[in-house]
Structure formats: C-alpha cells, structure tokens
Amino acid sequence: MKVLFVPHANRAHLHIMAPLAWALRTAGHEVRIASQPEIADAIMAAGFVPTEVGQVRTAMPDFYPGRRADEAQPIVMAPGDRQEMPLQQDLSRDGALEKLSRASWGFALFSTEAMIADLVDLIRAWQPDLVLWDSMVYAAPVAAKVCGVAQARIMMGPDAITQLRQATRDEGDPLRDWLAPVLEGYGSRFDEDVAVGQWSIDPMPPWQWRPEGPHFVPIRPIPFNPPARIPDWLRQPQERPRVCLTLGESHRNGRGTEAPTSDLLDAVSGIDAEVIATFNAKQLATVDRLPSNVRVVDFVPLSVLLPTCSAVVHHGGAGTFSTALDCAVPQLIIPGTHWGFQWWGPVAHANGLQQQGAGRFVADADHLTKEALAEDLALVLKDPSFRENSERLRREITGVPTPNDIIPVLEKLTREYGAGPTTS
Structure with a gap:
C-alpha cells in the first residue's frame, strides 16, 4: 500500500x-x-x-x-x-x-x-x-x-x-x-x-x-537521531557520574517558555558529577560563566549519551522522554511555562515517572528554584531505587x-x- x-x-x-x-x-x-x-x-x-x-x-x-x-x-x-x-x-x-x-x-x-x-x-x-x-x-x-x-x-x-x-x-x-x-x-x-x-x-x-x-x-517508541558523529570524549572512561541537561530540539530558539539556562546551570554547579549540557549559542547568550563541572555541547545523540548517564534533566518533550525510558535513565522534568505544559505532555510524563518511582517533577519554568533542582538531583543520584525502577520500565516497554x-x-x-x- x-x-x-x-x-x-x-x-x-x-x-x-x-x-x-x-x-x-x-x-x-x-x-x-x-x-x-x-x-x-x-x-x-x-x-x-x-x-x-x-x-x-x-x-x-x-x-x-x-x-x-x-x-x-x-x-x-x-x-x-x-x-x-x-x-x-x-x-x-x-x-x-x-x-x-x-x-x-x-x-x-x-x-x-x-x-x-x-x-x-x-x-x-x-x-x-x-x-x-x-x-x-x-x-x-x-x-x-x-x-x-x-x-x-x-x-x-x-x-x-x-x-x-x-x-x-x-x-x-x-x-x-x-x-x-x-x-x-x-x-x-x-x-x-x-x-x-x-x-x-x-x-x-x-x-x-x-x-x-x-x-x-x-x-x-524507537529512538531516532539526526546524522551526527560520536565525540571523542564520549568514548573515554568516566571518572564520576554523568548527568545530561537538555531542553531538547524544540526549545533551542529561546522563546522564553523554558527554564532559564543560567538557573539550570547554577543549580547543577554544586553536584559531584560531570554535567553534559546540550545548549546552543543562543541558549548560552545570558550565561557569564560555566560551572567547572559542566561540559557544553551543541548537539550529541541522546541515544548514545544517555546510556552513560545516571540522570537526565529535561523539559519533558516526547522524544527525550522516550529515549530516556529506552536507556533506563532516571528523569527529572522541568516543563515550560505553566500556562501550556499540560497540553504538550511534560506533566503526563512527570506524573507517570514519579508514580512509577523512576523520576521527579521538579517544577515548571515559572516556579523553578535552583534549590529544588539541586535537591531532587541529589536524591535521584543517591537513591538506587530510581535506577532500578527505570530499568523495570525499560523491560516493560520492550514488551510493547x-x-x-x-x-x-x-x-x-x-x-x-x-x-x-x-x-x-
């Protein structure tokens, strides 16, 4: 047909x-x-x-x-x-x-x-x-x-x-x-x-x-990435836990609906982990200084990056959400501004993840504080149940x-x- x-x-x-x-x-x-x-x-x-x-x-x-x-x-x-x-x-x-x-x-x-x-x-x-x-x-x-x-x-x-x-x-x-x-x-x-x-x-x-x-x-859902090369640093042995920080492909134009880049970077600056932030130049325009534990890359395929991560912080988009499920990575979701996020999916994703013990709803972009994100990230990295439940959800999704x-x-x-x- x-x-x-x-x-x-x-x-x-x-x-x-x-x-x-x-x-x-x-x-x-x-x-x-x-x-x-x-x-x-x-x-x-x-x-x-x-x-x-x-x-x-x-x-x-x-x-x-x-x-x-x-x-x-x-x-x-x-x-x-x-x-x-x-x-x-x-x-x-x-x-x-x-x-x-x-x-x-x-x-x-x-x-x-x-x-x-x-x-x-x-x-x-x-x-x-x-x-x-x-x-x-x-x-x-x-x-x-x-x-x-x-x-x-x-x-x-x-x-x-x-x-x-x-x-x-x-x-x-x-x-x-x-x-x-x-x-x-x-x-x-x-x-x-x-x-x-x-x-x-x-x-x-x-x-x-x-x-x-x-x-x-x-x-x-099967992860699908645009053409890209695997960076050399991703092939090297990890010395400490890795966290992915991303707002996905739909939020790279800086329309003011997503969490401020500077706030996100500030919140992860104190954690004992390597943070990979997939931000472009426009998203970084208001950032004066990068934290020492943050590596910024314009793009890296999440299906390659996330298997090396202990957690992912993101906006709740369907592509990032599904890829993280497929890679069994605990998720911390920060939807865009609160007047529209229930329409696009982040709230439904966060509801399910939190109920399943595989992630956290941190706050929407309007209510976000660096303390809330730092607290939830520390919890997810410390408590092994988040990884265990993420692995369980991955096993379940393979049956679909x-x-x-x-x-x-x-x-x-x-x-x-x-x-x-x-x-x-």
Whole structure:
C-alpha cells in the first residue's frame, strides 16, 4: 500500500515518526513524507524525499492554551517552597473551553488553507491508501476526509484534544467550528474521525494517563537521531557520574517558555558529577560563566549519551522522554511555562515517572528554584531505587509492539476504514 506521513514542521516530531516510516518501507510499502518546507532537510536526513506543502512559517505563534495576561511573569517562590505536581487529568477542570479555543486557533496557524489545498492535490494525484498524521496537524485528516482515504493520528503526547472536547461537550466545540466550514468548502462534512483520527498510534507508555474513547494502537517508541558523529570524549572512561541537561530540539530558539539556562546551570554547579549540557549559542547568550563541572555541547545523540548517564534533566518533550525510558535513565522534568505544559505532555510524563518511582517533577519554568533542582538531583543520584525502577520500565516497554510488529495491524485497519483508492 501507499502511506503518506504528515509531520508537524518540527524535527523532533519527525524523528518520532521516522522508525514507523522505515518499518513500512522495509515491509515493502511505498512511503512519502509531506510537510512544510522548514523540515525538508530533516526529512532528507531521515532517508526520505520530502514533498513540500504550504509555506514557510516566518515565526511560531504565541500558542499556549489557557494563558492569561496575569501569568506572563515568572512566579517568585518563597525560600523552601516547592510547587505541588499538577496532574494531567486536571487540564480540563478549569477553563476547558478557553483552552480548547486557544488550541484550535493555534492548530489553524499550523494547518493553513494553502497547506490543506496542497495536501488535497497531493492525495488526489498520488492516491495513498493511508495518511498518518502528527496529532497537531489537522490539515491531514481534513485532506484525507475530502479524498476518502483512511487516516490515523500519531500521538506526540497525551490526548489533550479529546480530554478538552469531552469536558466542553455541552458548551461548544471550537475545533468543529474551525474545521466544519473548511470541509464544507470541499463538499465534505466534519465528523469525529477528523478530530481524533479513525484510530490513533500511541507511542506513550501503557502506564501514562490517557482519556477513554479513542481507539489507541500502542507502539514502542524507537529512538531516532539526526546524522551526527560520536565525540571523542564520549568514548573515554568516566571518572564520576554523568548527568545530561537538555531542553531538547524544540526549545533551542529561546522563546522564553523554558527554564532559564543560567538557573539550570547554577543549580547543577554544586553536584559531584560531570554535567553534559546540550545548549546552543543562543541558549548560552545570558550565561557569564560555566560551572567547572559542566561540559557544553551543541548537539550529541541522546541515544548514545544517555546510556552513560545516571540522570537526565529535561523539559519533558516526547522524544527525550522516550529515549530516556529506552536507556533506563532516571528523569527529572522541568516543563515550560505553566500556562501550556499540560497540553504538550511534560506533566503526563512527570506524573507517570514519579508514580512509577523512576523520576521527579521538579517544577515548571515559572516556579523553578535552583534549590529544588539541586535537591531532587541529589536524591535521584543517591537513591538506587530510581535506577532500578527505570530499568523495570525499560523491560516493560520492550514488551510493547515495535513499529515492525504493528504493520499487519495497520494493513488490516486500512482495509477496514479505507473508502477511497486502493492502488497497491
């Protein structure tokens, strides 16, 4: 069969999709990847020929569901105070309709009319049997619906869209309000499959919270890195424990939503460990002096670095989270600013890790103190149960079907749901 992948214009999201794309390709299926021009080079680096749709975005929108004007400044914590860990299931407790409205507005910026039109033209010309789409890119299910092609989401975090839509069922549906007129313009109609996919491929671990309702097909996340060389220092014997400090690929533009680099470096300066900080020049612009125990590298593949680490401190992104799980490394999570982090996944990741005894929710970027991070890092490095539980979770995740394992499932579901062309 022919399978069209539609990732968000974000390299980290593409890397989550890439192992499944290659599993389909090596199983003999034809695969294309269509996205906005920003990640064309990344698609080529992953081994595929990109098909560009839509236009280059000149800037990312200021998109944080539920943000209010009075939340724009960091919160000053009293000495010794710690932020209580929020819960993913509480995202819809207050202001669910406002959060869903902001989410729908943001998704519309990611899925422009031009991108939808390009995808419709591509699907009509190439006639794929299945469209697999990043859970943030609604241009894909709209185009698939217009063309009568089977389609499924690939989750990039918790299913917050379902969570919020279930909570606002009696108040309204901003997602429908946006997409229904678009579909009507093509002579089609909105239905639930457009909102949540005909099914959802879910690389999140089985113990992570998710709403009831959608058809989830579990898949084991496989770490995927862009082309890189292993640095010489990583081949040398370690003299003391190593800690990775990273904000991932999605937080390298310094948009002010992540924890300040200077605060993170200050917090790790006193620990007896070698800290590998994957920061670029922009992230280091406000740093006057590096602590003596910190080595800064612009990029190093986490799948190579993390097996040498005793802990990883990060923002809670799906790629870093999954790679750390695969490497059995205890995780300390510091999500971005508190007005949006339950949407993207860090809170759900932190909830599960802390409940499983394999990590800690330190604080979000607004509530972070260097004392909190230093305290949690010392605890994780000292207490062997964090490593033991991380190793247990790794053993459990190996039992989840791999991308190769789910190919027959995708073939079966495509036959069941496909109403359009079947040219393979």
